[in-house]
Amino acid sequence: MSESENTSVVAITVAVMLAVVMQVLDLTIVNVALTYMRGSLQANSDQITWVLTSYMIANVILLPLTGLLVERYGQRTVMLWSVAGFVVASALCGQAHSLPEIVLWRLLQGVFGASLAPVGQTIMLHAYPARKRGQAMAILGMGIMLGPILGPTLGGWLTDTLSWRWVFYVNIPFGILAFLLLQAVPNIGRSDHPRPVDWLGFALMAIGFGALQGVLSLGNEDDWFSSRTIIILSLISALGLLFFVWRSLSVKHPVVNLRLLKDANLSLGSAGIGIFGLALFGAMVILPIMLEDFLHYEAFTTGLVMAPQGVGAMLAMVVAGRLLARNVNPRDIVLVGIFFGAIGSWYTTKYNLDISMAWVIWPSFVRGLGLGLVSIPLFTLAFSTIDKKDQAEGSGIFNLMRTLGGSIGIAIVSTVMTQGKQMGWNQMAGHINPFNPAFHRFIGAMGMGESPRAWQVLGNVVVLPQAGMRGVLDAFILTFYSFLVLIPLVLLLRRPPEPAEPAGGGEALGH
Known part of the structure; x- marks a missing residue:
């Protein structure tokens, strides 16, 4: 590779690593701050876990759409929108003053964060020559493993030194730097004939998994099936997932x-x-x-x-x-x-x-x-x-x-x-x-x-x-x-x- 190509690969690697580490870090950096968040947001130990589960359930629902989004808009566009949305959602999480508010912004954070790791992996594979793709995946794998190592320690230091809000604000400088460096990524992956999106299947999946998460998270507070809310959510979840399976087995291009x-x-x-x-x-x-x-x-x-x-x-x-x-x-x-x-x-x-x-x-x-x-x-x-x-x-x-x-x-x-x-x-x-x-x-x-x-x-x-x-x-x-x-x-x-x-x-x- 020429010197200019080497520089471009380094910029792409740093950009992807920043974006992926930022997303993976958010799975663990919040954990040590939960006790402090619980007091500020007036939630009990059961309710505060919504801060974690809302982020992950949004990831679950949006993850299957990643490939379809790349086919329509290209890798760079999807990555740029994901990083920008993640940074904005992180800032909103940091200023939240109630449990419903932070759960909403964590959902948004999960929506934009879902595509970062899979698209980042694809970008790395395209940026490196075939003989060095194993090296590229090793670099990315080390970045992904930094999350569980750095997350609790960094989150604890920020919480003690500043406040729990900084476990979200810390994403802003890294996200801005990743956004600027991602300009070097070629916008490949777009297709002139993208696969159709099965929006009905996607809606059924979102309803089924969302209601299931509601049952698991609210069940203990509402005494499980003695609560009408839990019974209704359970029925919605069962029907949503049942029809989602039927739909996925029936259409040519399922979600x-x-x-x-x-x-x-x-x-x-x-x-x-x-x-x-x-x-x-x-x-x-x-x-x-x-x-x-x-x-x-x-x-x-x-x-x-x-x-x-x-x-x-x-x-x-x-x-x-x-x-x-x-x-x-x-x-x-x-x-x-x-x-x-x-x-x-x-x-x-x-x-x-x-x-x-x-x-x-x-x-x-x-x-x-x-x-x-x-x-x-x-x-x-x-x-x-x-x-x-x-x-x-x-x-x-x-x-x-x-x-x-x-x-x-x-x-x-x-x-x-x-x-x-x-x-x-x-x-x-x-x-x-x-x-x-x-x-x-x-x-x-x-x-x-x-x-x-x-x-x-x-x-x-x-x-x-x-x-x-x-x-x-x-x-x-x-x-x-x-x-x-x-x-x-x-x-x-x-x-x-x-x-x-x-x-x-x-x-x-x-x-």
């Missing part, structure tokens, strides 16, 4: 080509990545709440304690990539990853209010190793038996399930935490009464008589933290079992076919 799920590896791999999403994002929600609410860590310290999970994941991805290059069975790598993930999650089920920082760090690192060893080989297995011409649409299904699994997982984990906390409160509070000798010993040691203040101290100092920890442990148990559920799915996956040996066998291998 999501569900016919590809006839391939066993793709369907099992997609189911597996959905469960994997629950394990990944579920843990990312539980840890900050436990560390900040019950162990009283500052936001920055919380971020530092959570960073080892991202470090472990990145190291494991490098190892997984090298093992795959040596033709190691991807299924064996995934099973080893499940073992590490389950071990790291099992130790979290033994936590209590007196654990040291080390007991948070090393299980997180071990779980990160598991997450890294599962993700890339599972992707390889899912696409090992599908035709090359169908891989782009198959990738849409796979990524849809990963994001949907994370979104549903966050809602389920939040519900489990809230219910566990309520059950713990009911059980422990029943033992606080004047007829319990331990009650009199405690208030005597505290120098208090049977006054209203004694009851308040007992509730806030003893019962509430223990009940909250009960909910956290129930959620950790769920993430532990989610790794175990992956095992039968992985065992059913077929090994990729052996690569054909080139003519001349031994001679070819020697060069």
